[in-house]
Amino acid sequence: MNYLKINIEKPAEFVSGGLFVSDVPWTHSRRIVDSFEIIIGISGCLYISQGQAEYEVKPGDVLLILPGQMHQGYRMCESGISFYWFHFTADREYALLDEHQLSEELSKLNKPDSAKMFSEAYIPLFYAPSRVERVNILFQQLQHVVNSNYYTRQAAHYIATSLLIELSEQMIKDYYNSSKLPQGDKIISEMIEWIRVHMREDISVSDVAEKFTYNKDYLSRFFKKRTGFHLQEYIHLMKMSKAKELLTRSSQSIKDVAEFVGFRDEKYFMRLFKKYENMTPTEYRQAFYKIHMNNH
Numbered sequence: 001m002n003y004l005k006i007n008i009e010k011p012a013e014f015v016s017g018g019l020f021v022s023d024v025p026w027t028h029s030r031r032i033v034d035s036f037e038i039i040i041g042i043s044g045c046l047y048i049s050q051g052q053a054e055y056e057v058k059p060g061d062v063l064l065i066l067p068g069q070m071h072q073g074y075r076m077c078e079s080g081i082s083f084y085w086f087h088f089t090a091d092r093e094y095a096l097l098d099e100h101q102l103s104e105e106l107s108k109l110n111k112p113d114s115a116k117m118f119s120e121a122y123i124p125l126f127y128a129p130s131r132v133e134r135v136n137i138l139f140q141q142l143q144h145v146v147n148s149n150y151y152t153r154q155a156a157h158y159i160a161t162s163l164l165i166e167l168s169e170q171m172i173k174d175y176y177n178s179s180k181l182p183q184g185d186k187i188i189s190e191m192i193e194w195i196r197v198h199m200r201e202d203i204s205v206s207d208v209a210e211k212f213t214y215n216k217d218y219l220s221r222f223f224k225k226r227t228g229f230h231l232q233e234y235i236h237l238m239k240m241s242k243a244k245e246l247l248t249r250s251s252q253s254i255k256d257v258a259e260f261v262g263f264r265d266e267k268y269f270m271r272l273f274k275k276y277e278n279m280t281p282t283e284y285r286q287a288f289y290k291i292h293m294n295n296h
Contacts, residue, residue: 003102003171004036004064004123007092012036012164014156017086017142026081028073035087037065038163040135044081049074050125057083060132062167064125066096084139088160097122106172121168129170138163187212188226192234199238202262205231239263240276247285254281 006012015035019042028048039046039057046057050071057063065071067089097105102122129135142159150156176189191208198207208231209216223231239261246257258269273281 001099002125003097004066004125005095005097005105005120006090006123006164007094007119008121008161008165009119010091011154011157011161012088012090014142014146014153014160015087015089017084017139017146019082019084019143021082022077022079024079025076026073026079027076028071030070030072032068032070033065033087034067035089036067037085037087038167039063039065040084040132040139042082042084044078046077046081046083047073047075053125055126057126060128062124062127062129062132062135064123066125084136086139086142086160088164102175106175121164122171123164123167124171127167127171129167130174131170134166134170135163138166185226188223191223192227195235195238199235199242200260200262202264203235205235208235236272237276240273243269243273243281244277244284247281257281 028046039048039062041057041059041061041063043059046055046063048055048057048063048071050063050065050069054074055061055063105120105122138159142156142163145155145159176186191212194211195203195208205220206216208214209219212219214222220231223229223234227234229237243257243261246252246260250257252260254270255266258264258266261269263269263272270280273279273284277284279287
């Protein structure tokens with residue numbers, strides 16, 4: 001399978017979209033377009049090829065058509081065929097990744113500041129999302145906005161981009177839960193997600209070990225071998241990453257920031273912050289503001 005890697009720092013641009021329904025047998029026309037197209041199967045089966053690949057798009061399936069690619073129906077669809085569709089463009093260059101390249105990209109998720117690193121969405125060319133109803137809801141919201149004569153068209157761009165992000169997020173979660181990953185990597189992925197979700201709590205290595213029924217010492221060695229980080233260090237780095245974001249994007253006090261990321265002891269938080277960042281939270285915030293002012 002191939003995957004589209006697309007930069008979403010700037011929203012994708014919605015072009016057009018709708019619900020296709022045919023009450024008679026129908027075949028998709030032969031054509032090449034200069035935009036991306038997402039097709040979401042609703043009922044029946046759409047028989048469509050892209051390049052040399054033939055697809056059967058059934059209810060719940062999502063197909064991505066690439067710009068400049070010949071696509072056409074290769075078999076007659078039965079009456080009652082229906083699917084959602086929408087076209088979008090993107091300003092920046094995109095890339096197509098194979099399974100190995102995708103695996104290398106997703107390995108970045110093991111890093112505690114990965115949330116700040118990822119500015120791309122990863123969309124499979126053909127995929128059956130496990131929660132397609134979430135995708136359908138976003139599409140319906142997209143159509144509502146498009147047909148409500150909003151004063152700004154940006155709303156459609158942002159919802160279309162949210163739909164792409166939803167597809168990407170579901171693919172990543174499904175990928176880590178699939179048989180493509182060794183069992184050890186699946187467990188690490190689950191631990192990392194659990195730490196991320198519970199990052200605001202006062203969690204420890206013992207808490208993670210108890211949750212995943214591991215011996216604490218063994219778990220620490222296992223985690224270090226798989227990620228390169230000691231588990232306690234990883235938990236702290238996750239919290240520091242969120243703290244840095246709050247320090248630079250909000251006016252919360254140091255005490256409030258510490259409590260938000262799960263530290264009841266403000267002084268202990270400050271000591272840890274200086275250990276990992278080589279400056280105090282206040283110094284970090286001041287440094288950010290100076291840099292920000294110098295850029296204007």
